[in-house]
Amino acid sequence: MKTANQERQFDHLVGLIYESVHNVGQLVPAMELMCDELGAIAGHYLHMDMSSREVFSSVISDPAFNAADAEYRTYYNSVDERLPWVATGAVGEWRADYERFDEGFVRRSEIYNDFLFKYGARHMVLGRIGGEASENEILSFLRPVGAEQYDADDLQFLTRITGHMIRSSMLRRRLRALESQQQADQTLLQYFPYGTVWVDAACRVVSFNNVAADMLAGADGICVKAQRLRMADPGADCMLATAIGQATGAEGRRGQWFAARRERDGQPLVVSVIPAQPDRQTELANSGGPLALVILQDMSRQHLPRSAILRKMFGLTPAEARLAEALLDNETIESYAQKASVSRNTVRTHMASLFSKTGTRRQAELLRILMMAEPPIHV
Secondary structure (H helix, E strand, O other): OOOHHHHHHHHHHHHHHHHOOOOHHHHHHHHHHHHHHHOOOEEEEEEEEOOOOOEEEEEEOOHHHHHHHHHHHHHHHHHOOOHHHHHHOOEOOEEEHHHOOOHHHHHHOHHHHHHHHHHOEEEEEEEEEEEEOOEEEEEEEEEEOOOOOOOHHHHHHHHHHHHHHHHHHHHHHHHHHHHHHHHHHHHHHHHOOOEEEEEEOOOEEEEEOHHHHHHHHHOOOEEEEOOEEEEOOHHHHHHHHHHHHHHHOOOOOOOEEEEEOOOOOOOOEEEEEEEOOHHHHHHHOOOOOOEEEEEEEEHHHOOOOHHHHHHHHHOOOHHHHHHHHHHHOOOOHHHHHHHHOOOHHHHHHHHHHHHHHHOOOOHHHHHHHHHHOOOOOOO
């Protein structure tokens, strides 16, 4: 029967395991506790690709074995004949090396004679705690030379902790995927030819790209005050706050755009506010709340004719681009057909093509997309 102190220690161990989701280094104190329970001299966490032998992450519980960890990552993993056996284990299954490799194998093995024995280690119990395809997360514990083999109580302890290890591994994989996607998104935004600013529901700035940094530094119509995105014009500032509120609200999140006057530049600043997708909130916001993406289009930076920009953005033909420009200038289909000396059927054909190429269905949606597609492209 477990004592209250043992249960408290176990709860502490579980807490450390879940802390390792964000910081794999927290597995060090977790493995130290497990080593004490198992009579092991070292615990080893290994995240690697079994087919290529590439090591993504390696954590050792005892700093005295750091040199051994480095040797394994740089050389011995490439000659470790046990890895194919390790890869065949089911996730959550704990296996001891002596159950598979007899003394004859040990006497012939480079990994035992030149590596493990050098550091005083012999019996190993290990388990796959996660992984996909050839990528695996493995946890192993080493007992010293001359120590007894692992017994039923040891395996019972490991079995009890297994579920937490598997869940923490799954969460780590999800977090790595989210971080990778976020990095890709942020890299993409840096190459956008217009300013992008992530803000929370209180208009606090979370991040922005280089183009937005230039605009904010200029403080002509828009700036950051007390960490919040603000418009110089009171009316525009109110519209910005309202748009961000609608984009980050609890229900019915939607985006909108408006044009803001500026003091030094005659060209307006077009501001579009777009809600972040619900499944992206965790990866984007440190505060845990919803975010909105504010897109800033500085028309004074535009060096290409509007028709050329529309053709670049959506792959429009010259005729389709002329129609798009006419719509942006508040022309109707009838008035454009008359001015361009084309039939209304021809205009409707071009309109259908605009819908298809912009992914819209209604004229209001089309106009909104076309307005947002006038970035300051430089060539």
